[in-house]
Amino acid sequence: xxxxxxxxxxxxxxxxxxxxxxxxxxxxxxxxxxxxxxxxxxxxxxxxxxxxxxxxxxxxxxxxxxxxxxxxxxxxxxxxxxxxxxxxxxxxxxxxxxxxxxxxxxxxxxxxxxxxxxxxxxxxxxxxxxxxxxxxxxxxxxxxxxxxxxxxxxxxxxxxxxxxxxxxxxxxxxxxxxxxxxxxxxxxxxxxxxxxxxxxxxxxxxxxxxxxxxxxxxxxxxxxxxxxxxxxxxxxxxxxxxxxxxxxxxxxxxxxxxxxxxxxxxxxxxxxxxxxxxxxxxxxxxxxxxxxxxxxxxxxxxxxxxxxxxxxxxxxxxxxxxxxxxxxxxxxxxxxxxxxxxxxxxxxxxxxxxxxxxxxxxxxxxxxxxxxxxxxxxxxxxxxxxxxxxxxxxxxxxxxxxxxxxxxxxxxxxxxx
Amino acid sequence: xxxxxxxxxxxxxxxxxxxxxxxxxxxxxxxxxxxxxxxxxxxxxxxxxxxxxxxxxxxxxxxxxxxxxxxxxxxxxxxxxxxxxxxxxxxxxxxxxxxxxxxxxxxxxxxxxxxxxxxxxxxxxxxxxxxxxxxxxxxxxxxxxxxxxxxxxxxxxxxxxxxxxxxxxxxxxxxxxxxxxxxxxxxxxxxxxxxxxxxxxxxxxxxxxxxxxxxxxxxxxxxxxxxxxxxxxxxxxxxxxxxxxxxxxxxxxxxxxxxxxxxxxxxxxxxxxxxxxxxxxxxxxxxxxxxxxxxxxxxxxxxxxxxxxxxxxxxxxxxxxxxxxxxxxxxxxxxxxxxxxxxxxxxxxxxxxxxxxxxxxxxxxxxxxxxxxxxxxxxxxxxxxxxxxxxxxxxxxxxxxxxxxxxxxxxxxxxxx
Numbered sequence: 068x069x070x071x072x073x074x075x076x077x078x079x080x081x082x083x084x085x086x087x088x089x090x091x092x093x094x095x096x097x098x099x100x101x102x103x104x105x106x107x108x109x110x111x112x113x114x115x116x117x118x119x120x121x122x123x124x125x126x127x128x129x130x131x132x133x134x135x136x137x138x139x140x141x142x143x144x145x146x147x148x149x150x151x152x153x154x155x156x157x158x159x160x161x162x163x164x165x166x167x168x169x170x171x172x173x174x175x176x177x178x179x180x181x182x183x184x185x186x187x188x189x190x191x192x193x194x195x196x197x198x199x200x201x202x203x204x205x206x207x208x209x210x211x212x213x214x215x216x217x218x219x220x221x222x223x224x225x226x227x228x229x230x231x232x233x234x235x236x237x238x239x240x241x242x243x244x245x246x247x248x249x250x251x252x253x254x255x256x257x258x259x260x261x262x263x264x265x266x267x268x269x270x271x272x273x274x275x276x277x278x279x280x281x282x283x284x285x286x287x288x289x290x291x292x293x294x295x296x297x298x299x300x301x302x303x304x305x306x307x308x309x310x311x312x313x314x315x316x317x318x319x320x321x322x323x324x325x326x327x328x329x330x331x332x333x334x335x336x337x338x339x340x341x342x343x344x345x346x347x348x349x350x351x352x353x354x355x356x357x358x359x360x361x362x363x364x365x366x367x368x369x370x371x372x373x374x375x376x377x378x379x380x381x382x383x384x385x386x387x388x389x390x391x392x393x394x395x396x397x398x399x400x401x402x403x404x405x406x407x408x409x410x411x412x413x414x415x416x417x418x419x420x421x422x423x424x425x426x427x428x429x430x431x432x433x434x435x436x437x438x439x440x441x442x443x444x445x446x447x448x449x450x451x452x453x454x455x456x457x458x459x460x461x462x463x464x465x466x467x468x469x470x471x472x473x474x475x476x477x478x479x480x481x482x483x484x
Numbered sequence: 485x486x487x488x489x490x491x492x493x494x495x496x497x498x499x500x501x502x503x504x505x506x507x508x509x510x511x512x513x514x515x516x517x518x519x520x521x522x523x524x525x526x527x528x529x530x531x532x533x534x535x536x537x538x539x540x541x542x543x544x545x546x547x548x549x550x551x552x553x554x555x556x557x558x559x560x561x562x563x564x565x566x567x568x569x570x571x572x573x574x575x576x577x578x579x580x581x582x583x584x585x586x587x588x589x590x591x592x593x594x595x596x597x598x599x600x601x602x603x604x605x606x607x608x609x610x611x612x613x614x615x616x617x618x619x620x621x622x623x624x625x626x627x628x629x630x631x632x633x634x635x636x637x638x639x640x641x642x643x644x645x646x647x648x649x650x651x652x653x654x655x656x657x658x659x660x661x662x663x664x665x666x667x668x669x670x671x672x673x674x675x676x677x678x679x680x681x682x683x684x685x686x687x688x689x690x691x692x693x694x695x696x697x698x699x700x701x702x703x704x705x706x707x708x709x710x711x712x713x714x715x716x717x718x719x720x721x722x723x724x725x726x727x728x729x730x731x732x733x734x735x736x737x738x739x740x741x742x743x744x745x746x747x748x749x750x751x752x753x754x755x756x757x758x759x760x761x762x763x764x765x766x767x768x769x770x771x772x773x774x775x776x777x778x779x780x781x782x783x784x785x786x787x788x789x790x791x792x793x794x795x796x797x798x799x800x801x802x803x804x805x806x807x808x809x810x811x812x813x814x815x816x817x818x819x820x821x822x823x824x825x826x827x828x829x830x831x832x833x834x835x836x837x838x839x840x841x842x843x844x845x846x847x848x849x850x851x852x853x854x855x856x857x858x859x860x861x862x863x864x865x866x867x868x869x870x871x872x873x874x875x876x877x878x879x880x881x882x883x884x885x886x887x888x889x890x891x892x893x894x895x896x897x898x899x900x901x
Contacts (some may be wrong), residue, residue, distance in 0.1 A: 207699070207702065207703060207706055208703055208706055208707060209703065210696065210699040210700055210702075210703050211639060211642055211643050211646060211696075211700060214639045214696050214699075215639050215640070215643060218635065218636070218639065218692075219635070219636040219639050219640070222628060222631045222632050222635065222636050223632070223636070225628055226628050226632060229628060258679070259679065261678050261691075261695065262675070262676065262695070268699050271695055271699070274678075275635075275692055278678065278679070278688055279627065279628075279631050282624070282627035282631075282685050282688070283627055283628060285624065285627075286624060286625055286626065286627050289624055289625055290625060
C-alpha cells in the first residue's frame, strides 16, 4: 500500500506579494539523482510548486528533505537580516511529496485531482517525467518489467495528463536513442535506432516513449486542439557531479555501474577493487580509451528548467522552440522537440581517472582489459541546437564535476543511508 | 463491471477415449472477424479447449455462439448415425467465453488462475493474442488509446503469462510493420519500420509489440530458462471472405474501411454510395490500380493453427521453425519467429471489383479519383518461408473469397445485429 506524505502544508497561502502565483509542476522520479538536482533548481526560481512522485525503487526520500532544506537555507541567506520570507516564497521551497508508483494509475489520478480546479487548485501546469528503470544490463534480463515501468507507465501518465487537461511535458530521454552512430558530434536529426544488434531493452523503451509522446503532440494538431500538447524531450549524455554543498548527490543501488561514481566509491573505500579495469586502450581516440560527453548535473538540471519555461505558450522562448519541430524520421507536425544535453566535447576514460586522482588524492591503479561489447569509441553531443534555441549552456568543467562528486562522497560515504 | 459467462460446463470430463487431453488455449479478441474463424479452425482439430477473452469493442458475442454451433453440427455430421460424440469431443467444440478487457489485469489473472494446477487444471498451454484496435486513421487521432490497448495490454498479458508459467504465444502482426518497402514481394528479413512519414500509430503499436515479444524470448536465453518463451508473429496481408456456411463473417463497426467489405455492403444496400471511388489509376501496375495480397480468412486461420502446433516443444515442426530465428535488425537469439501470411500474388482494385461484380451480380460503378496519402502501389507477401518451415498454404482463390463474403453478407445484411 502506498502512503502519502507531504513536507509542506503551505499550499494554500494567498499571494501577498502580488507576484505571479506558483505553477504546479509534477516531477516523476523526483527523489532520484537527476530528479533531486532538477527539483533543487526549480525551487531556486521561486516560480513553481513542486510535486514529487516517486516509488523510491532506486532513490531515497531523504534526498527530497535535503533539497527542501537546502533551498530554504539559501532563501533565508538571500534576504536582508530581520526580513522573513514571504508565504509564497516559503511555499515555493516546500515540496509536496508523494510515494506513488506511476503504474498505480488511480493514485496518480487522485494526485492530479487534488490540485485541480474542482478542488480549488489551479491544476497541474506541467510534468517533468523522469521516472524509469535504467540499468542497461538488467533490462535484457527482465524486459517486461522495463517495458511496464518505462513504457506502460508513460502511456498511463500521458492519459491522465490528457484527462486533466495538462498538456506540457518535459521527457527524460537519453543519447542511447541514437544507437551506434556514424557521425560525431551527434545532431538531433540523427535517426533514432530501435533495432540494431547493439541496442538494449532500456534504449528501446526510451525510443518508444519518444515516439508515443510525439504521436500525442501530433494528434493535437489533427484534432485542432486549442491547447495543443507540447513536449520537449531532453537527450542526456553523461551527467556527473553533485550540488557543491555535498547535501545531495548520486546514490547508486549496489555497485556503481558508471565510471565516475565507481571511482568515487573506490576512493572512499566502499568499493574494494584494487584496480580499475579499463575496457580497451586501442580505440581511435587521442589516448586510445573511450570518450564520453560529461556534463555537470546542475547544468543538466538547469536545462530542464529552461525547457519547462519554453512550454509557456506565447513566450518568445516558446515561439522559437516550436517554430520548427524536430526533423526526425517521423516528420512530426506536432509541438514536439528534442534537444541534446551535453557539453559538446568529450573526455576519455584516462582523463576522467586523472581528474578524479587530482580531486580525491587517491592513487587509482588501472589495468587495461579487452573491449566491452556495445561500447562505441566516442559519444559526443552536438549541443548547438539546444544552445541556439533554448540558450542552454553547460559551463561547469570536469574539475568541478570531480570536486563536487568527491565532496558529496566524502561527506556521505554510504549516500543517504 | 465485466461479467463472466461460459458456453460450456464440460471442462472436467475424464478422457474416456484415451486421447490426449485437450490443451487450454486462450484466444484474445476471439469474437472478432479473424478471431472467430481461428477459433472455428481450432475447434475442428478437437485438440484444444478454447478460452475466448474479448471486450466486444469491435466484435459480437454472437460470433462465438455461432462458431460453437457450427463446430458441433459438423462434429455430429462426421459421426455414423446412432453414435454420440464423446465427452472430450463435445468439450472440444465448446468455448469458454469471458467478457474481459485485457487492461483489466486482475480479471485476466483470475482467468489464468481458474485453469491453473492450483485449481485442478492443466494450466494455459498457449495464447493466441489477436485483440487490438486496428483503425489506421483513428489511431493518429487517439494515439494514447491505441498505445494503451495495443502495447500496454500486450505487456500486461505477457507479464501474466510469465507469472503463470505460460510460455507459448502466437502474435497477430501485420504487413504494416514493413512500412513502405523497396522490394516486392516482401520477405520477413525486411527491416521493420517504426518511423517514416507514411507510418501510422497503429503500425507503430504492431512493431513495438513484436520487439517486446522478441525481447521476452531473448531474455529466456539470457536467464537459461528450461522452458524458454516461444513466440511466432504472423504478419497478415489482406484477409478476406468468410466461412462458406455464411454463419460467421466480418462485421465492421460503422462504414467499412476495406475494399471487399465495402463492396459487399454496397451490393447488399447497407452502404448507399452510388459509385466506388478508386484512388488512383496511374500506379505502375498492370491496370494502374493498387495491388494487394488477399488471402481467404480460413487459410489465414489455418496458418494460426499450424503456428500453434509449432510451439509444441520437441516436435519436428518446432525444431524446424526455431532452427533459425528471424533475421531482423535486432539479431534476436531467442525463440522468436515471424512469418508472412499471404498468397504471394496480388490482386488489383479493378480485379477485386470485377470478382465482386461476378459474385454479387451487382453493377458496381467506379470513379477514379486522386491517389490517397500513404497508399503504396503493391503490397505482396513472399510466403516462401511460411511454406517451407510451417507448411503453410493459402489455396483458396479470389472467386471463393468473393463468393463466401457475399454468401455471409446476403444472409446477414446487418451482420450479427
